[in-house]
Amino acid sequence: MKRMVRDCLRSTTSIDDVDLVDSMILEIKNLHVCAEDKEIIKGIDLKIADGEFHVLMGPNGSGKTTLGKAIMGYPKLKVTQGDILVDGKSILELKTDERAKLGIFLQFQNPVEIDGIGFVNFINASHGAINGPTKDVKKFLSEIKERSQRLHMKDGIQKRSLNQGFSGGEKKKAEILQMGMLRPKFAILDEPDSGLDIDAIKVVAENVNEIAKENGTGLLVITHYSRILNYMKPQFVHIMSSGKIIAEGDSSIIKTLEEKGYEAFVNEG
Template sequence: MSTLEIKNLHVQVETNDGPKQILRGVDLTINSGEIHAIMGPNGSGKSTLAYSIAGHPKYEVTEGEILLDGEDVLEMSVDERAKAGLFLAMQYPVEVPGVSVSNFLRTARTAVDGEAPKLRTWVGEVKDAMERLRMNPDFANRDVNSGFSGGEKKRHEILQMELLRPKFGILDETDSGLDIDALRIVSEGVNRVHEETNTGIMLITHYTRILNYIKPDFVHVFVDGRVAEQGGGELAERLEAEGYDRFLQAAH
């Protein structure tokens, strides 16, 4: 059993007008096997939370802690965070021309595990994972995210998660830009990783449609850099019906 604890997290970013405070005291605890949905309007700090956990240099933590099984995540480099079991599926995955998907995946797995996977078993593992995500075998030979459709990029993110088996997967708007078929396939992939490896999931989204496929244990509403309300799956249904207006009015 692993635990990811976020305590009183304050984060700022540098802008042309000087530092801007984004997160204003976030408290959140995720345990192995739990699915937490982070919902909220644009600009509420959801992606900032994801990037701060992953170690993006643009985001400066000014107060608070992030602990993974009691270890100080903020003292770790980005690659150390990945080795410790944190995984970020980005909203806008970066193109890496000249690096094939197969090389990228094997290098990532080697870095996380500390040793290269045995080639014969690894090839079978990748093939099986790609089949489950309805990905063409030729996909492995393509350059990472170069010329990928939105759906292909998101499937590739889930493919990485399936092969790297993190303790915690942070999915930043994995549903954005997906048609209904791709949404279902990606959601099945997330559920599979969650069930097979007991991975804790932080699912960041605007919309409740992905929650029809991935059932959250907890829902947290983000407004103005704070958790404005939290509850179970029923809270997502209420948001679908009412929107974020009452939270936005309360914040101002």
């Protein structure tokens, strides 16, 4: 996978000197991002190595989703300062699909419903765009089925249009199913737990853990709640407020957060 990503970096950036370091790193350096001329991200630094697990928390409207979208190259956002790098090379000039080819995956906070695009066809198209045409369709379909079962998704849901009429929880599971099929090197999961019932949180967390382990995925999980972290063990926790990281640490920081709320960090920051 690393070799593939590096080949892709070479071909998309015309750069030959991609360093052969042991681990791949997604690095955000002094990132400033504007939406409609309003600065939302105001100088963020973050480094995620493959296999690492980071959590990002912060009050509503602090810019967490915007950060995820900026990493993925959402066209309505403008990076005004700073850089986003994979293995030391800037990806700012790359389009969203090119970033996906590098192995970056974004799970949407609010997945959209697209009538007329079959769920399985969508996964097949994304998978094909990243890895080339599916050679063994039968194997591909049986992997989708197996992953759906692992996620406790209802039988038959795969035959529907993308997210069309899916419940809130089913949409989140559908995103994790896509993550499993696409085998990303870096995954930004934007509130994978919101709208999920207690059992589903556990199932989703276990599936994410498994997928990350299988692929050495570096994870950035955005969440408001510590419940999901009963089943996932982050190494790094970042607290964001008003477009900046105001506190960082290990998971012990979450206990302080639950006891004192964001205000304690905002005042310190």
